[in-house]
Amino acid sequence: MNVLLKSASIVDPKSDFHNETVDILIEKGRISAIGKSLENPKKHKEIALENLHVSQGWFDSSVNFGEPGYEERETIANGLETAALSGFTAVALNPNTNPVIDTSSHVAFVKSKAANHATTLYPIGALTKASEGKDLAELFDMKNAGAIAFYDYQKPIANPNLMKLALQYAGNFEALVLSFPQESQISGLGVMNENTMSTSLGLKGNPSLAESLQIARDLFILEYTEGKLHIPTISTAQSVALIREAKQKKQNVTCSVAIHNLLLTDAELHEFETKYKVLPPLRTQTDLDALLEALKDGTIDMVTSDHNPIDIEHKKIEFDFAKYGSIGLESAFAALNSILTTKKTVEVLTKGKSRFGIEEQPIAVGNRADLSLFNPKGNFVFASNHILSRSKNAIFEGKELKGSVYGIFANNQLKIK
Numbered sequence: 001m002n003v004l005l006k007s008a009s010i011v012d013p014k015s016d017f018h019n020e021t022v023d024i025l026i027e028k029g030r031i032s033a034i035g036k037s038l039e040n041p042k043k044h045k046e047i048a049l050e051n052l053h054v055s056q057g058w059f060d061s062s063v064n065f066g067e068p069g070y071e072e073r074e075t076i077a078n079g080l081e082t083a084a085l086s087g088f089t090a091v092a093l094n095p096n097t098n099p100v101i102d103t104s105s106h107v108a109f110v111k112s113k114a115a116n117h118a119t120t121l122y123p124i125g126a127l128t129k130a131s132e133g134k135d136l137a138e139l140f141d142m143k144n145a146g147a148i149a150f151y152d153y154q155k156p157i158a159n160p161n162l163m164k165l166a167l168q169y170a171g172n173f174e175a176l177v178l179s180f181p182q183e184s185q186i187s188g189l190g191v192m193n194e195n196t197m198s199t200s201l202g203l204k205g206n207p208s209l210a211e212s213l214q215i216a217r218d219l220f221i222l223e224y225t226e227g228k229l230h231i232p233t234i235s236t237a238q239s240v241a242l243i244r245e246a247k248q249k250k251q252n253v254t255c256s257v258a259i260h261n262l263l264l265t266d267a268e269l270h271e272f273e274t275k276y277k278v279l280p281p282l283r284t285q286t287d288l289d290a291l292l293e294a295l296k297d298g299t300i301d302m303v304t305s306d307h308n309p310i311d312i313e314h315k316k317i318e319f320d321f322a323k324y325g326s327i328g329l330e331s332a333f334a335a336l337n338s339i340l341t342t343k344k345t346v347e348v349l350t351k352g353k354s355r356f357g358i359e360e361q362p363i364a365v366g367n368r369a370d371l372s373l374f375n376p377k378g379n380f381v382f383a384s385n386h387i388l389s390r391s392k393n394a395i396f397e398g399k400e401l402k403g404s405v406y407g408i409f410a411n412n413q414l415k416i417k
Contacts, residue, residue: 001412002027002044005373011055011346014362024054026369029412034365047416049406051377053342056361057089057370057410058349060329061256062232062304064153067113069098074309074390076110080117082388085417086329087349087372089119089410090358094153095126096308102126102137104145111146118413122148122358127166127177131155136166143175148356149230151178154279154324156214158184160221167227176356178230179218181239182280186210191320193266193281201269203319206281212238219246222253230355231255233306235280237290244299254355255299257291258306259328259335260395264288274315274322275395278306292339295348302352305332309391326395331382333374334401342376342403373406373416380404 005024010017023038024031040046065079066072074082076093083091093110095101101110107123114121125147126137139150150170157163157179170177187210192198194205215231219242222229231243234255246253260278265285268276276282294300305328314323328335336345349372353360361370382396407416 001029001414002042003409003414004038004040004044004046005052005054006046006048008052008054010363011053011343012363014360015364017363024363026409029369031363031365031367031369034363047414049373049375051375052406053374053376054363055346055372056350056363057408058087058372059090059353059356059358060088060305060307060332061092061302061352061356062094063091063307063329064094064096064309064325066309067097068109072311076113076121077117078390080114080119080121082329083119084117084408084415085388085405087333087374087405087408088329089370089372089408090122090353091119092122092124092148092356094124094151095131096153100126100131102129102131104138104141107142107145107147118408118410118415120411122356124149124151124178126150127152127157128162133157133159133162136162136169139170139175140173143173148358149176149178151232152180154180156180156182156184160217163218164221164225167222167225167229171225171227174228176228176230178232179214181211181215181231181234183210183214186213191277192269193283195266195284197266197269201272208236208238208283208287211236211280212242215239215242219251219253222246222251223249227252229253233258233261233280233304234300235261235283235291236287240290240294240299244294247299254301256302256304256352257295257300259303259332260326262288262291262295262303263335263339264395272319274317274319275326275393275397277319277322277324278326278395279324296344301355303336303348305329309389310393311391315393326393327387327389327391328395330386330388331394331396331401333405334382334403335396337376338400338402369409371409373408374403375406376403378402378404
């Protein structure tokens with residue numbers, strides 16, 4: 001596909017044109033020219049958008065689409081369309097499906113369903129068979145089939161020996177292991193952060209201790225095995241301190257934070273609104289401040305929307321029985337852009353690629369065009385009409401955010417709203 005992007009402000013520190021406003025000519029999916037007021041003698045399609053900004057394509061390290069098994073929540077096709085129009089050129093799909101993605105054939109299935117889309121889907125294979133936490137799944141076969149990491153989505157590995165074996169075995173072929181940071185015996189039946197708010201609401205609490213205890217255990221095992229570990233969606237100040245110390249010791253560990261844990265606290269739950277029921281739960285302002293500081297100083301490596309569509313039958317019910325999760329692709333950029341600089345927002349939306357083995361494409365002549373298109377200006381209230389997912393469980397609905405996404409150019413396809 002051939003496209004000429006007009007007056008695009010480039011946000012890419014790895015590009016020679018960083019912070020410049022230029023035209024970008026894309027021919028057959030590659031950047032063929034960058035410069036001021038490029039000519040268009042071949043009459044390629046021109047894209048001129050208000051305050052257009054362009055960066056390397058964004059990556060989300062934790063999304064759920066439901067398919068196979070939960071198509072009523074979301075399909076792969078509509079999920080990838082949503083991701084594209086939300087600015088993401090690549091997403092990592094969790095094995096939160098039925099059946100769980102725990103064999104090479106399951107990996108091949110979701111890759112085939114995702115073929116020919118503008119946004120590239122990278123499967124994450126289950127760490128254990130059926131994500132039951134008992135026996136390791138077929139990790140090597142899944143990696144050969146295209147799995148980029150291994151994770152039992154939001155299911156802690158209770159057996160420390162199993163985690164040790166996983167890190168040792170995966171280390172033989174340099175695979176990335178993910179471990180959900182929650183000690184289930186401590187979290188128990190908690191449905192929100194354990195705090196004065198949970199007491200006042202009469203809801204069972206999930207203490208921050210459950211997260212830090214699991215992380216401390218996993219870091220000890222990581223040090224012993226010299227493996228490769230990623231801790232997804234941390235949510236507490238103590239977790240930040242533990243990971244900061246591990247990085248100072250040069251351990252091979254990275255971590256992410258869900259965007260909603262950077263903006264919202266457990267005070268949101270005062271009306272028992274289930275859209276705020278997420279895992280890990282919304283924590284306190286002290287935790288939020290520590291997470292933001294850790295994101296700015298690099299202790300937290302990347303952010304994720306932790307996009308998790310849930311059908312209305314499992315969300316619009318009594319708080320105790322509602323499923324955890326919120327959609328987040330559609331609001332990801334604008335939420336981050338409302339608390340960070342645009343440069344930092346783009347940095348944390350692209351930084352996770354290298355950890356998951358995904359090639360970066362700086363904005364340069366000759367490189368493949370893998371671009372996110374957006375406007376960082378303009379405040380708005382996120383509403384139902386901004387939701388592109390099949391499910392509507394949006395934690396940021398009704399919140400004021402900043403900036404908007406036009407779409408992407410990736411895989412030789414232009415996707416804009």
